Amino acid sequence: MAQKLLETFAISVTEILAMKCSDFIKRYRDLLPKFEFVHEDDSVSHVFSLMSEGKDYIVVIDSHGRLRGVITYLDVLMHIGRKEHRILTTPLSSIVSSLKRSRIPAEILSDLKVSLLMKTLPPIVESNSEVLEALDAMERADTHYTLVLTPDGAVLGVITAHAIFRAAMRESVKKR
Numbered sequence: 417m418a419q420k421l422l423e424t425f426a427i428s429v430t431e432i433l434a435m436k437c438s439d440f441i442k443r444y445r446d447l448l449p450k451f452e453f454v455h456e457d458d459s460v461s462h463v464f465s466l467m468s469e470g471k472d473y474i475v476v477i478d479s480h481g482r483l484r485g486v487i488t489y490l491d492v493l494m495h496i497g498r499k500e501h502r503i504l505t506t507p508l509s510s511i512v513s514s515l516k517r518s519r520i521p522a523e524i525l526s527d528l529k530v531s532l533l534m535k536t537l538p539p540i541v542e543s544n545s546e547v548l549e550a551l552d553a554m555e556r557a558d559t560h561y562t563l564v565l566t567p568d569g570a571v572l573g574v575i576t577a578h579a580i581f582r583a584a585m586r587e588s589v590k591k592r
Contacts, residue, residue: 421588428587432580437550437564438543441573444583449561451475451574454530456484461526463487463533473561473574476530483571485534486563495525495533538563543572550575 432440441448449472454462456476463474467489474487539553539562553562554577561576 420592424588424591425584428584428591429580432584432587433546433548433551435547436543437541437545437547437575438572440547440575440580440583441543441564444579444586445573447579447582447586449473449574449576449579451571453477453571454487455479456529456531456534458530459526460492460528460530460533463530464492464526467492474530475563475571475574476534483537483540483563483565483569484531485536486538486561487530487533488561491533540565542567547575547580551577551580 435443450470451473452466452471453475454466454477456478466474472489476484476487478484536557539550539557539559541550541553541562541564543564543566545564550562550564554560560578561574563574564572566572
């Protein structure tokens with residue numbers, strides 16, 4: 417029985433990886449993480465509020481609506497420190513990079529701009545790309561997610577490796 421499930425799972429993975437990202441998002445919307453947009457100058461406390469409401473990914477945009485980055489729960493966790501830690505761990509000439517690497521007390525972190533939590537641009541693919549390309553983008557960026565953009569640059573959704581796995585499992589169970 418497990419052998420058959422593994423075989424149908426492998427077939428399902430192959431089929432899903434060949435899908436267009438836009439089709440994957442439509443078909444498996446219930447498996448995808450929830451996301452919300454914030455401005456790069458918004459406070460971290462706003463991000464935390466959105467996460468407390470169940471948003472998994474916070475997409476950061478600038479005043480022109482351009483993608484600046486993504487904040488995940490891991491980004492927040494990696495920056496929260498103890499009260500006795502100092503904010504700056506490097507010379508004053510490197511304040512921003514210091515803030516990006518240091519653990520910060522929650523009461524100070526909440527007032528900082530979200531742009532200080534972002535490390536780099538997230539992996540992105542276009543909506544007409546295959547899911548395989550999204551998975552490849554995740555691997556290249558060493559992340560477990562990628563943003564899917566429409567041809568005009570709007571965020572259509574977030575595809576995660578977990579969602580791809582769960583979609584393949586769903587399909588393989590249907591085939592049994």
